[in-house]
Amino acid sequence: xxxxxxxxxxxxxxxYLRQIFIEDMENDYLTMHSSLIHPEKYDIKVxxxxxxNIDDKNxxxxxxxxxxxxYKDSLSGxxxxxxxxxxxxxxxxxxxxxxxxxxxxxxxxxxxxxxMATSLLEFRFDNExxxxxxxxxxxxxxxxCKQAVAYLKxxxxxxxxxxxxxxxxxxQSLNKLMTSSxxxxxxxxxxxxxxxxxxxxxxx
Numbered sequence: 001x002x003x004x005x006x007x008x009x010x011x012x013x014x015x016y017l018r019q020i021f022i023e024d025m026e027n028d029y030l031t032m033h034s035s036l037i038h039p040e041k042y043d044i045k046v047x048x049x050x051x052x053n054i055d056d057k058n059x060x061x062x063x064x065x066x067x068x069x070x071y072k073d074s075l076s077g078x079x080x081x082x083x084x085x086x087x088x089x090x091x092x093x094x095x096x097x098x099x100x101x102x103x104x105x106x107x108x109x110x111x112x113x114x115x116m117a118t119s120l121l122e123f124r125f126d127n128e129x130x131x132x133x134x135x136x137x138x139x140x141x142x143x144x145c146k147q148a149v150a151y152l153k154x155x156x157x158x159x160x161x162x163x164x165x166x167x168x169x170x171x172q173s174l175n176k177l178m179t180s181s182x183x184x185x186x187x188x189x190x191x192x193x194x195x196x197x198x199x200x201x202x203x204x
Contacts, residue, residue, distance in 0.1 A: 013071045013079055018042075020064065027058045029137070030119050037126060049133050050140040051116055054105060054147040061093040092188060101155040104162050105148060108169040112148055117177060121186055127194050131204050138183075 025032040025044045030051065032039055039046070052058075068086055075083050105112045123134055155161050162170070187204070 013075060013083075016067070016071070017082065024059075033130075033133075033134055034122070034124065048140075049136040051119065051137070051144040054112065054144070054151045055100075057153065059093075061090045061097065065090040065094060100137065101151070101158045101160050105151060106162055106167065106170040108166065108173050111170060111173065112144075113174055113177060116144070117182070120183060125190065125192055125194075126202075128196065131196075 020042055022042060024038065025039065025042070026047050029046055029049050032044065032046065036042070036044070065087070068083065068090065073085060120134075120138065123130075124133070124135070125131060152161070190202075
């Protein structure tokens with residue numbers, strides 16, 4: 001008799017883990033696409049094909065932390081391990097949120113534009129629909145860059161803007177990226193596991 005409520009709580013915790021997994025995947029198209037071949041098996045529905053948000057404010061980590069802590073006293077074994085990992089992750093995120101606009105998104109070695117380029121180069125094509133989504137992703141880059149400009153303006157107002165040396169290095173790397181034809185050439189070199197005619201490939 002005494003084990004029944006604990007079992008119900010355990011199932012509830014598993015449902016919570018599944019819920020946040022689905023939520024995270026639905027709000028992060030690139031992670032979802034690189035991690036899952038059949039997202040529909042998890043009832044995941046893509047909300048928006050994009051690079052995400054520069055400021056990463058989609059998730060209320062304080063709320064998640066509070067919900068997670070409600071399970072603390074009823075967990076054991078592997079569930080307790082999952083709890084500890086998530087709790088530490090959410091605690092770190094809450095702390096990071098207190099230091100807004102301090103992240104240098106234009107770090108020449110790890111800039112947002114370099115990350116965009118890497119995402120496009122490593123994009124996986126499982127079927128023709130992925131090509132259409134890839135094109136939508138490229139088109140969403142304009143909005144993502146506008147977000148970056150707004151972030152940089154706010155960062156400058158807060159007094160956290162990058163140094164002249166870093167900005168100069170970033171502009172050089174950006175110019176190199178923009179003057180190459182890597183995006184077209186990388187697509188032309190792709191081999192597809194599904195049938196795609198030369199006419200369609202040329203069209204895309």
